[in-house]
Amino acid sequence: MKVGIEAINFYGGSVYVDIHELFNSRELDDKRYDNLMMYKKSVGLPWEDPVTNGVNAAKPIIDALTSNEKESIELVVTSSESGLDFGKSMSTYIHDYLELSKTCRLFEVKQACFGGTAAFDVAVSFIKSGISPGAKVLVIATDVVYSTARGTYIEPSQGIGAIAMLISSNPQIMELDFGAYGCHSYEVMDTCRPLANLETGDADLSLLSYLDCLEYSYQKYEEKVEGADFATTFDYLAFHTPFAGMVKGGHRKMMRDKYKISRMDIEEDFKKRVLPSLSLCSEVGNVYSATLYLALCGVIENAEINRSKRVGLFSYGSGCSSEFFSGVISKESKEKIAEMKISENLKQRYKLSITEYDRILDINSEWGFGVQNKEMDCDELNHIYSNYFLKKNLLVLENIHGFHRNYKWS
Numbered sequence: 001m002k003v004g005i006e007a008i009n010f011y012g013g014s015v016y017v018d019i020h021e022l023f024n025s026r027e028l029d030d031k032r033y034d035n036l037m038m039y040k041k042s043v044g045l046p047w048e049d050p051v052t053n054g055v056n057a058a059k060p061i062i063d064a065l066t067s068n069e070k071e072s073i074e075l076v077v078t079s080s081e082s083g084l085d086f087g088k089s090m091s092t093y094i095h096d097y098l099e100l101s102k103t104c105r106l107f108e109v110k111q112a113c114f115g116g117t118a119a120f121d122v123a124v125s126f127i128k129s130g131i132s133p134g135a136k137v138l139v140i141a142t143d144v145v146y147s148t149a150r151g152t153y154i155e156p157s158q159g160i161g162a163i164a165m166l167i168s169s170n171p172q173i174m175e176l177d178f179g180a181y182g183c184h185s186y187e188v189m190d191t192c193r194p195l196a197n198l199e200t201g202d203a204d205l206s207l208l209s210y211l212d213c214l215e216y217s218y219q220k221y222e223e224k225v226e227g228a229d230f231a232t233t234f235d236y237l238a239f240h241t242p243f244a245g246m247v248k249g250g251h252r253k254m255m256r257d258k259y260k261i262s263r264m265d266i267e268e269d270f271k272k273r274v275l276p277s278l279s280l281c282s283e284v285g286n287v288y289s290a291t292l293y294l295a296l297c298g299v300i301e302n303a304e305i306n307r308s309k310r311v312g313l314f315s316y317g318s319g320c321s322s323e324f325f326s327g328v329i330s331k332e333s334k335e336k337i338a339e340m341k342i343s344e345n346l347k348q349r350y351k352l353s354i355t356e357y358d359r360i361l362d363i364n365s366e367w368g369f370g371v372q373n374k375e376m377d378c379d380e381l382n383h384i385y386s387n388y389f390l391k392k393n394l395l396v397l398e399n400i401h402g403f404h405r406n407y408k409w410s
Helices: 019-026 030-036 050-063 067-071 090-097 115-129 203-224 244-259 263-284 288-302 331-338 342-347 354-367 379-388
Strands: 004-011 015-018 040-042 073-079 105-109 136-143 161-168 174-183 191-195 198-201 236-239 309-317 321-329 395-401 404-409
Touching: 004 050, 004 288, 004 342, 015 019, 015 354, 019 030, 019 040, 019 354, 030 244, 040 263, 050 090, 050 136, 050 161, 050 395, 050 404, 073 090, 073 115, 090 105, 090 136, 090 404, 105 115, 115 136, 115 161, 115 174, 115 288, 115 309, 115 321, 136 288, 161 288, 174 203, 198 203, 203 244, 203 309, 203 321, 236 244, 236 263, 236 288, 244 263, 263 288, 263 342, 288 309, 288 331, 288 342, 354 379
Parallel strands: 073 105, 073 136, 236 309
Antiparallel strands: 004 161, 004 174, 015 040, 136 161, 174 321, 191 198, 309 321, 395 404
């Protein structure tokens, strides 16, 4: 039985901030701007949260299904490090607003940025088990930033957004090379969210852990998959992308250590096999558990696919857990993903001034984890709401009553 991604979509919000302008405003060292290889980052608005982003990513996929196909969704699995409740999963809200069948399992997984792949692995295993022939699984990786690390070098990379994936035995986007994977995980305190309003850690240690996991998870993949070769097995590569410069460093280390080739040859390989994956990530920022799959969308959108091509994927989550795996994409993948208009939607975002951006951060800080009662007031940002949300049929947060979050369609 085939298994993999039947459909995929990304919701990246409706506003962004220019990274270079942010560098200048925060008086950050401009020399480090080039290392980021990022140009814009999506910014969450007060009426957006991990639930609204997840639903807005999934709705175009669900709307394209027949009633029987919609009924065949038997699991809704969310992944996030931006949870809204210690007990109640976001899947319950998402399932409700997408009007899915009640004969469905709902739950949430967490392991930093690896969470999206953890949810994907659960979905794949359920489908591959054959326990419910014809079933589908909706996986949603969704993250926001409750407290932006203002004035630090972390701030420019902190994005928001959600990936929605339909996993089934009809993998029109990517057929998984089932059983072809390698894992490498251990305990380390590199980056973390110990408080609802705090993201902290050791950036240097995180980079070292990322590179370590890339090397050893791929090594385990190579041991498991006969004839696998990092340079020749994969037509394209998609890595977890905290920022694009980190991916470039990981690719460079792998090629240099394994093949001892020149810097020029490494750069050429990077442009050919890795750069397509960075197109969307460089426009959005780090979306945590969703980032790897946004990179995959970038590959499919930008790669030349005139035949079936293999993609090597590296997933990493701080703390840490990692996996290297692979799948096959085709011309059909490109046609299917074009229907979602991901790049087109990102181009239509509103550009925030730094003043607007800072004010939004102030308002957002009032809507984080643990709010008991609060009414949404869009008046101060009505120029954005009226132009980018009103009558657009997007899900938005309306209020919180007794910790229960209530949403409406804009």
